[in-house]
Amino acid sequence: MPRVCELEVYRLVLPYGRRPESILVRLTDYGGMTGWGEVVDPGPGTWPVLVERLGKELIGVDWEHPDELGEIPGGPAADMACWDLWARMRGVPLAHALGGSRTSLMATVRIGADRNLDSLVARVNRHVCAGYAHVTMDVHPGWDIEPLRAVRQAYPALGIGLDARSAYTDVGALEALDAYAPSVIERPFATPGGLADHADLQERVAAPVLLEVSSERELDEAVAVGAGRALLIRPAALGSLRGVRRVHDGAVAAGWQIACAGGQGTGLARAATVxxxxxxxxxxxxxxxxxxRSAQIVTPPVGASGGVVAVPLTQPGLGHDIDETRVRRLAKESHRA
Incomplete structure (x- = not known):
């Protein structure tokens, strides 16, 4: 039975890109076992909630299973840490604790809009040569038919997903892309209020329309109107791994396919996504x-090799060791309770 005796919270500035932030939570129980969680690009209220409320909710409290804790203050980082602690105490991988059965995953790699078609095809070629059998291309009005045609002609057997990033208003423009056999059409229109357009598009195309939701209610509404045939799960958007399992089960019951994605961060959030x-x-x-690699705190690193992601099954919990020295070096602020 977990019983947390110590809470540590770290705010990290990551050394790449626009220097995004990440917040880590470390829970320690009375037997010395630890559990870790992460939220990437946290909202402005996340830090004060974790510092002021999480310790009051968890320290000294007995619980048998993370589901008993309900909505934990601090969202996905705290929830992930509880699941990691619970799984480590029982000596089981987090994947198995959630009900997972896969030992490896096919990965996709995202391809942003490019300067020209030759450059785009060259980028895709590098990923194909690295072993990827699937790519996800960003498309938007003015950059869709021609780049998709160029990649499809170069790689007839390649799996190609399209991420429209809610940029379209015209169903017809997206319908034309279906001729090039995309595996999915992701986030075609802005929501809420756009489910009718999603349903119209799904009726016109063979490719599954891939929707992202933040609750079971949103999934139920989308299923009811036939707004798609595939679901994108981002664990952080659902707030808890319990929520992930519920929307997963709802999508499976509806006959929808499912994809998972997660923020970059330090590797911890990615491990939960795996x-x-x-x-x-x-x-x-x-x-x-x-x-x-400059931001990672986990060993082994989380990522694809030859287009395949291994699910860690030889270690309990998230399945990765944490470089605590690196955590402290990247932290610009910390709190212990």
Whole structure:
């Protein structure tokens, strides 16, 4: 039975790109076992909630299973830490604790819009040569038919997903892309209020329309109107791994396919995404591209090798060792309770 005696919270500034932030939570129980969690690009209220409320809710409290804790203050970082602690105490991988059955996952790699078609095809070629059998291309009005045609002609057998990033208003423009056999059409229109357009598009195309939701209610509404045939799960958006399992089960019951994706961060959030993607309904390629090595705190690193992501099954919990020295070096602020 876990019983937390110490809570540590770290705010990290990551050394890449626009220097994003990440917040880590470390829980320690009375036997010395630890559990870790992460939230990437946290909202402004996340830090004060974790510092002021989480310790009051968890320290000294007996619990048998993370589901008993309900909505934990601090969202996905705290929830992940509880699951990691619970799984480590029982000596089971987090993937198995969630009900996952996969030992490896097909990965996708995201390809942003490029300067020209030759450059785009060259980038895709590098990933194909690295072993990827699936890519996800960003498309938007003015950059869609021609780049998709160029990649499809160069690689007839390649799996190609399209991420429209809610940029479209015209169903017809997206319908034309279906002629090039995309594996999915992701986030075609802005929501809420756009489910009718999603349903219209799904009726017109063979490719599954891939929707992202933040609750079971949103999934139920989308299923009811036939707004898609595939679900994108981002564990952080659902707030808890319990929520991940519920929307997974709802999508499977509706006959939808599922893909998983997660923020880069330090590798911890990606590790939780890998565990979620091991669930039996997650049959679409997952997006767990390796975070920059300068930011990683986990060993082994989280990422794809030859287009495949291994699900860690030889260690309990998240399945990765944490470089605590590196955590402290990257932290710009910390709190202990």
């Amino acid at each position: 565990a979620a993607a091991s669930l039996p309904g997650c049959t679409l390629p997952c997006d767990v591209a390796e975070p920059p």
